[in-house]
Amino acid sequence: MKKQSLLLLMLASTLIGVGQSWTKQYDRVDACNCGYALVEKNGKFGYVSEQGKVLVSLVYDEAMAFSENRAAVMVDGKWGFVDVKGVEFVKPQYTEVYSFHxxxxxxxxxxxxxxxxxxxxxxxxxxxxxxxxxxxxxxxxxxxxxxxxxxxxxxxxxxxxxxxxxxxxxxxxxxxxxxxxxxxxxxxxxxxxxx
The missing domain is CATH 2.40.128.630 (Lipocalin)
Incomplete structure (x- = not known):
């Protein structure tokens, strides 16, 4: 019984490690929210899927986590919003924003x-x-x-x-x-x- 438990634990650890290997290519990875993770590399932010596929290119100076399938993004000191497809439906124009609620x-x-x-x-x-x-x-x-x-x-x-x-x-x-x-x-x- 102990041997089976140890074997299952080792297998689970291996699978978890393989599934998250994509995270190592980023300087920062925030927890997935709505199926999307906020990531940063070389001072630029974007979003990836839980599998590591880039959904929104890393082109933003700052960004917030998705809320209600929308996320705030900053370019040149101005905030706008993108949807889950990466479409910028609010061009950066605001000095301050909060997430959708x-x-x-x-x-x-x-x-x-x-x-x-x-x-x-x-x-x-x-x-x-x-x-x-x-x-x-x-x-x-x-x-x-x-x-x-x-x-x-x-x-x-x-x-x-x-x-x-x-x-x-x-x-x-x-x-x-x-x-x-x-x-x-x-x-x-x-x-x-x-x-």
Whole structure:
């Protein structure tokens, strides 16, 4: 029994090693996400399949992991997005971006932030001084005074500007800073003071 277990362990180790031998040709390999791994070689980023096949050429100065079958990529200090086929459906034009969540991605130009949809069209105009990703259908966004609120996917205010800081909702709850105290907030705006 011990001999069989040892033999199986050795076989599994060999197969795993063979399957990942392609990783050695890159300076950096991030974990596969959606079946694609972010890779870097000589300061350029791209994406490969789990088998090591190049899916998006290593031509980008920076890149983020795929989220909702889209990934943010940077060229010459500007961010855009590619799809899983490597098609650049948003040309690099933004100074800051976040990954797609709930079908929308935060984009920023200078001091103005908004959201684009999965086709690259502006869904919520760049009218906020900062914003975070959508979660559970809501996103935190701040006005020019630095106060945060929560908006829905149409850009409609659902919980008004009053927080010094706010996080995205996860599993129906987020965190907000109000009067120098942290609270948990739910989708209805109910606050629970954190101890």
């Amino acid at each position: 709930d079908g929308l991605a935060v984009v920023g130009k200078g001091d103005n932030y908004g959201f684009i949809d999965s086709t690259g069209n502006v869904a919520i105009p760049l009218r906020y001084s900062n914003a975070r990703s959508f979660g559970d259908g809501f996103a935190p966004a701040s006005n020019q005074k630095g106060l945060w609120e929560y908006i829905d996917k149409n850009g409609k205010e659902v919980i008004s500007f009053r927080f010094s800081y706010a996080t995205s909702l996860t599993d129906g709850a987020g965190r907000v800073l109000l009067n120098s105290k942290w609270y948990t907030i739910d989708k209805d705006g109910k606050l629970t003071k954190e101890e």
